[in-house]
């Protein structure tokens with residue numbers, strides 16, 4: 001699959017090497033708003049063509065798939081344009097800034113006959129497959145409660161899209177995508193949410209929330225830009241729990257790991273050898289792999305984030321529209 005990349009930011013600098021080292025993948029073009037930057041990136045990262053303007057890349061005949069690495073508010077526009085141009089779509093998280101736009105992306109891809117996936121790496125890690133299997137094989141007993149936190153304290157450059165509301169900034173869309181995605185991965189569709197948020201510079205800086213699922217499963221989640229937490233979770237049943245201390249990251253310096261705890265309090269560690277981002281790219285390019293479980297996860301996450309934003313604004317518990325989702 002021949003990839004073209006939209007945007008020359010922080011994540012592009014990391015993912016371009018993962019794309020180039022995935023078997024069956026070539027990166028043939030990169031596009032920037034700025035011609036010089038496009039040429040510099042192409043030269044620097046060994047990409048054949050640097051193009052000025054994102055549409056130029058969508059028009060390129062030697063591009064089969066587009067990786068969108070733009071600020072969140074631009075995802076829907078360029079994802080829909082990519083699908084209309086017949087390009088498969090790997091889109092950075094959050095898929096969009098709201099559920100309606102996420103559904104519009106899915107529909108455009110369906111109409112264009114192209115594959116789509118959000119680039120949420122942890123969902124494709126071997127470690128995720130292993131802890132998911134354990135959670136579902138009865139080892140935990142009945143699933144009861146999930147806790148998770150994903151926070152980074154970072155001195156953002158002024159103008160960083162994370163701090164600009166009109167670009168889809170704020171910790172909820174950015175880090176809440178991971179924190180809320182985790183309980184959804186284990187427990188499915190939330191029925192209701194109650195969230196509270198603290199704003200700084202016009203964007204959400206810290207969010208805490210409670211989620212209610214079917215069968216009395218609950219979750220507490222938090223995310224923020226002004227705290228440093230491990231990107232951890234605990235999935236607890238009535239017989240045991242699974243704990244992971246950094247589920248979103250690919251660690252070069254140590255093996256990905258998680259622990260299982262039983263009723264007696266004893267813990268067993270599980271470690272893996274992994275190159276994590278490549279698994280996500282492989283899921284996307286291997287046409288024999290059904291992407292629908294991950295697509296459903298993305299749409300559910302987006303719908304839940306919408307409900308959390310409503311809850312922050314209203315100060316009330318908000319219910320999710322189950323019918324809307326299942327259709």
Ligand SMILES: NC(=O)C1=CN([C@@H]2O[C@H](COP(=O)(O)OP(=O)(O)OC[C@H]3O[C@@H](n4cnc5c(N)ncnc54)[C@H](OP(=O)(O)O)[C@@H]3O)[C@@H](O)[C@H]2O)C=CC1
Nearest residue numbers: 007008009010011012032033069070071072092093094119
């Ligand atoms: N999966 C992951 O682990 C990570 C995912 N992300 C996600 O990737 C996306 C991009 O994040 P990141 O790379 O950190 O962002 P950056 O701000 O570093 O880069 C975004 C790029 O988008 C282009 N762009 C187009 N319009 C604008 C605009 N109005 N303002 C700013 N940039 C613009 C720019 O490229 P140019 O001007 O050259 O066209 C810019 O370099 C986000 O959705 C983010 O959530 C981010 C980090 C990690």
Ligand SMILES: O=C1CO[C@H](CO)[C@@H](O)[C@@H]1O
Nearest residue numbers: 093152154162174175248
């Ligand atoms: O997805 C992400 C992972 O980590 C970052 C912190 O460096 C986030 O802000 C980012 O968008």
